Amino acid sequence: MIKNKIIKNLQTTLKKLGVEGVDVDLQPPTNLDFGDYSTSIALKLTKVLKKNPLEIAEMIKKELSKSELIDQIDIIKPGFINFRISKKYLIKKAISIYKNEFGFPEYFLGKNKKVMVEFAHPNTHKLFHIGHFRNISTGESIVRILEAVGNKVIRANYQGDVGLHIAKCLYGINSSSFDIKKLNSLKEKIEFIGKMYTAGTKAYEEDPEAKEEILKINKMIYDNDPEIMPLWSETKKWSLEYFNEVYKRVYSYFDRLFLENEVTKRGLEISKELLEKGILEKSEGAIVFNGKKYGLDTRVFINSLGFPTYEGKEMGLAEIEFKEFGELDKIIHIVTPEQTSFFKVTFKVEELINEKKYKGKQFHLIYEWVKLKEGKMSSREGNIIEANWLIDQIKEKILKNFKCDQETAEILAVAAAKYSFLKNSTKTIIHFDIDESVAVDGNSAPYLIYTYVRCQSILNKENNNLDYPQIGEKTISDDELRLIRKIYQFNTIVLKAAQDYSPNFIATYLYELASQYNLFYQKNPILKAENNKKELRLLITHATAKTIKKGLELLGIKTVEKM
């Protein structure tokens, strides 16, 4: 990469000037008109060299060895040194991208180059809501980005199929007189268990007898009591089928679906062993981890009824996760921030079990809530927004406002929804508003896809086997150059997105690229341009289209060819 070459060159130069052991930063500047790469090293050396930054920058510039790859080095205001990559090289890169050779830099999360991303995790017997939708969109994108920079990624999903929420739902079913055999479609079944869950929750809160009964059902599920198992299995099957349909609809799949029930027994065993080892201790009838010694919370692993809690089960889960897929470098858990304390504790306990195996390998990637403008979603309030419902709404809006077929509307609707989550940082709470949040214009997926389609439409009017051997850099205009440089930035953006687990870097970049292209399109004829210009502009159109398509793919968003 050019970047590394420039850094090396700078380091050598600094040595000549008698400066060593300083980090050389080199980043694309905020404003591309300043150059392709920029360093603030001169500003940082003012104290060491006791000179003003502009002088230092001049000294560095003088000493830098010349390179064919660099057209120009500028020194600007406070003391930035800006580098401009040669036009010839930029054109070469644009041609590579046109040929689908992106050449993403490699960035491995460890020596085995193998990571697991654990995401989505809905609970059975409940709806897959827009919070899960944000999670699965984020996870899917993180997976694709990490793969793009060279990692082997295992997609995992830990689904809750035991616990009080299920007991509530089953109680609801048992106390209603409805015969579940009368339910035909999956949709009916999911609606039914949703209602039963709400009824169960209400009973739990209002009726002490019902509460007792629900706790009893909860125990029965843990005990695999044959009286409840058939209903539990049947309803759980419905949920899992429903989840699979959602996964398909949003283009996700999993290499491994973990279920809570599957790790319960082993989690209990491990927790008991930990008690013997002295890592966990008895307290008020429960088995807990006393986190005080480590500045952490105290949390329960086995409750006083003898059942493993979420913490206890996590021990069983971690063991399987690290066993089934060979040696992993990292497991990334994409989970909301309320579980920070939980993860800090379980990661610590795992470290105490086996430092070599677990230390530094578990990572809680916090993604924030999707809140409704009116407040938090809750089944009690009956204001859960289901992912499917949201997609349907957007689809309807698209079909109403634009001429397009069902299939295209579906793709655009999924795209618009996913993009509305991914354009924000994972750490931002999204305040969701049905009318405003999912845009189909402005900074939105349909806008990006529209730009792609526009490019395709132009390209389809031309011979598709262009080779671009003749393009010279001499006649290139500022507008053209600016676009080619923007396209060149793509690799750096993808790398940064991988390093920071930030899909929004890619979203923002794509929007900037698309706007820049649309402006260019507005100002410059492409097909009607004179011959030597036409080729270059077609190349720019090609490279823009490929970049948008690839970038959206990394976000888990499909493109269409016509809309």
Added chain:
RNA sequence: GCCCUUAUAGCUUAAUGGAUAGAGUACCUGUCUUCGGAACAGGUGGUGGGGGUUCGAUUCCCUCUAAGGGCACCA
């Protein structure tokens, strides 16, 4: 009570300690008998209050205010 997180334009939001704080939306004004108008341009408007560190702070530290979350048998 203790701990953690957050605060950017009317609203929704972006920004590895860097350059003029970047967008969308809303509102106002324009471009165009197009290569696909789901387009393009211009305008109005912003870092919660107060200190500090730094050549430089939305970013780091302290404090105040406000909001969210967590702190033992839910997941």
